[in-house]
Amino acid sequence: MHVDIVSAFDDLHALNDNWNEVYAADPEGNYFLSWHWIAKWLERRASWFVLAVKRQEEDERYVAFLPIQLHVEFEEGQGLVNILRLGGTPYAGYNGLLTRPEDAEAALSAFADCLQTFNWKHLDLDDVYMSEERLKAFLEAFPASEFSKRKVARRAHITSVGENIDHDVYVYVPLSDDFETFVVERFGPQTRRNARKALRDLVAPQNELRITHATPETMERDLALFYEMWNLQWGERQPRYGKFILDSSRHMLPACIEHGTVFMPILWHQDKPVGIFIIFLDPHRKSMMCFLGSRDLTFRRSLSPGFMLHCYNLRWAIENGYRIYDMGTGNYSYKDLLGSEHQVVEKLQISTLSGRNIGDRLDPHSLGMAMHQAMHFFRNGNLTAAALCCRQILAVDEKHAQATSLLATIEAEQRPRLTGDPEIHFNAAVERHRAGDLAAAEAGYRDVISVMPDHFDSLQHLALLLLQKGDLRGAAVCVDKAIEAKPTSASAYCNRGNIQALLSNFDQALASYDRAIALDSSHAIALNNRGNVLRRLGRHHEALESYDRAIAIDSGYAQAAKNREAALQEMGAVPA
Structure with a gap:
């Protein structure tokens, strides 16, 4: 199956006849998926898409359609996350998808695969009108190793005469x-x-x-x-x-x-x-x-x-x-x-087990909405939240002009808050970090950076803190700034390698480890971690070489020795 993502009204209106064919063929279709209703409804949606499925890419006609909407929400302590909702939410009486019956199984799988290419924390299935067979197949296409599924309880409704109404x-x-x-x-x-x-x-x-x-x-x-x-x-x-x-x-x-x-x-x-x-x-x-x-x-x-x-x-x-x-x-x-x-007819929700967006970043399609939210926080005096939104946008698009400008304005407004020796503030932030007070430590590091944007130690420690919080994109931005401030730091390049490895950017991770080792040939941690990435890529002989070099530098490096033993065991099934 081939999926096209339609997001322009001219392209949507070109589907009119094809849509009506599928609507007529699908016994599970409902009025709120009819062409004239959904096309009219999407006119007022900020960020909508229609996933359109063909049997083969070269086919002229589609066999299934799924309208969706992308939203952003702000969560305290995490920042902006993306929510995907079905096309008619929240006005339609029912929501769902359209498919020719003979293509239903393959189309449901294709829809699920395509939805996982978006960046989101929650996929809301409000008022989903779908047969038990289709719904089960759709939910199972989201692997339990990565997603949870739950029923969303509706708000209690007791009428004036005492009836307890069940809106399911x-x-x-x-x-x-x-x-x-x-x-x-x-x-x-x-x-x-x-x-x-x-x-x-x-x-x-x-x-x-x-x-x-x-x-x-x-x-x-x-x-x-x-x-x-x-x-x-x-x-x-x-x-x-x-x-x-x-x-x-x-x-x-x-x-x-x-x-x-x-x-x-x-x-x-x-x-x-x-x-x-x-x-x-x-x-x-x-x-x-x-x-x-x-x-x-x-x-x-x-x-x-x-x-x-x-x-x-x-x-x-x-x-x-x-x-x-x-x-x-x-x-x-x-x-x-x-x-x-x-x-x-229930309300269901699919969520990432990580508790963060897929890919740990905002969806690129939602940056306009994210910027709108950042401006809302800024105008209402919540500079911390506005700055966090801007950093999330810049983690996706580092050249985003509005976010760059607003963040600079916020940092300029916040800069006078720091008085006294920045090193004293930095050391205090380190102590809070060691004590586990991540929020206070982060604020302290950022205060120092606001007056000294090239303060290497603050940038390095902030990158490690964000890594500890699971904000891989934010950590990557910080460690890059640390390297800009001190391009001869082997530890910064090693940390950059660790972050890129967690982001599955293995080529960038190896390049960072190689640079760390070039700057400090005795950097055993960089050699060990380089070996781990090489193992993940199936390059076991090169991994062994890295482990051996790490152990030669530090004979008591127990983790490197364990990794070397694991690599040797794996090589039993790997061709020489």
């Missing part, structure tokens, strides 16, 4: 061929009576009730009514969430109405709207998805506007050939009155 449960109603059969087979006696009464009440003139449907011609008025009603009922309870839903809806819903995939019934009492539903239509799969709804809480009747609209919607769905009435997340008791069934 999604509720849907299978529909019959005709409405009367459906009512008889799916409703209990009381609900059946109430449903028939509701539908009679809708047409009884004395009730002054009516239902209209939003159209492209009326949508501006109708959506404005919905936004106002929804915000009064829900938005004011959670203003930030409410703003997100309304902003996203204003972007998505007009295009979906014009496309003909929104059913928006409005229940009126006289000239006042008292209930409105937003329902997405998937004619291909004969499915209706109740997405958003709201009602006028001041409107009082024996039957609620919501119940009346559901009854009307169910009848409309059956009369128009739909087979599924999807009521979305949450096992509210009223849903079961309508003859519903349940399915579990």
Whole structure:
């Protein structure tokens, strides 16, 4: 399988016909993976990608698609990390991928392999709508030696009447061929009576009730009514969430109405709207998805506007050939009155076992977002966090102009904090380092460097501290600066070799060890570590030579002797 990474809208729109073919072929596709929905949604995403799979690189048509989004988050003590999320998160009712059924197994493996070429700490699989078979195959493609997988618990939800709602449960109603059969087979006696009464009440003139449907011609008025009603009922309870839903809806819903995939019934009492539903239509799969709804809480009747609209919607769905009435997340008791069934749609997360980004660096695609976060910290006076963000950016792109400029500004602002002899501050930082207070030691080293950027010992010790913390990229930057400050230091080159070896940059590691040995031919540690890299590269004879030289310099070098013995044992299976 061959994977292309699509990240430009012109390229995405060129996939329209191919996407629709795969969508039609995939029995696990859902409305939120339809072409017109996902293309519209991605218009407002900051950093999105579509992984597109072909059977062969030379093929013209793709057989699978996976939309994803890349984000950055700041974690105290670590700095920025990357999060990958599925394409429709967090607005879509369901998320997932599309694939031709016959290509599913190979496509899932190809997707997993490609995702591991990005740099991320977490891969969030929110509301992932996928068969158990596909989901198992996808999760297993992330090796347990490198990744953990877990279910993410949703926030507890206790309603005002004491219902404990499980939002892992999604509720849907299978529909019959005709409405009367459906009512008889799916409703209990009381609900059946109430449903028939509701539908009679809708047409009884004395009730002054009516239902209209939003159209492209009326949508501006109708959506404005919905936004106002929804915000009064829900938005004011959670203003930030409410703003997100309304902003996203204003972007998505007009295009979906014009496309003909929104059913928006409005229940009126006289000239006042008292209930409105937003329902997405998937004619291909004969499915209706109740997405958003709201009602006028001041409107009082024996039957609620919501119940009346559901009854009307169910009848409309059956009369128009739909087979599924999807009521979305949450096992509210009223849903079961309508003859519903349940399915579990969980939130899952795949994470690196290291607790850091893959490759221990920011993803290059996210540097713009990272810079935005750095500027946010800087403007709010958190110079330490802003500087950390800049250093993370520069570890990926050492010529990044904005990060270079901002870091210089921050260091200039911080520089006056250090008073007195820098050597005294350096020695104090070393003592904190020895005592295990890494945060204080790091701050001390950086204080010295802020006034003496070429202070070799501070740069060298900071590199070792960052290595101790697991920040390999930061350590590499520091040790390079130490070498610039003192290019004759064999120990700095040896440390550089150790860091590059941990980064699996073996050629650079060997070059650093060789330079350390050239500067100090008696540097036994550099010789031993050089031997370790040569062993990893399968160059056992050269490794033995390095170990022998280390032992000749220091006959009591026990670790070199152990490494030499291990190399000899390995050579039993290595051709001479």
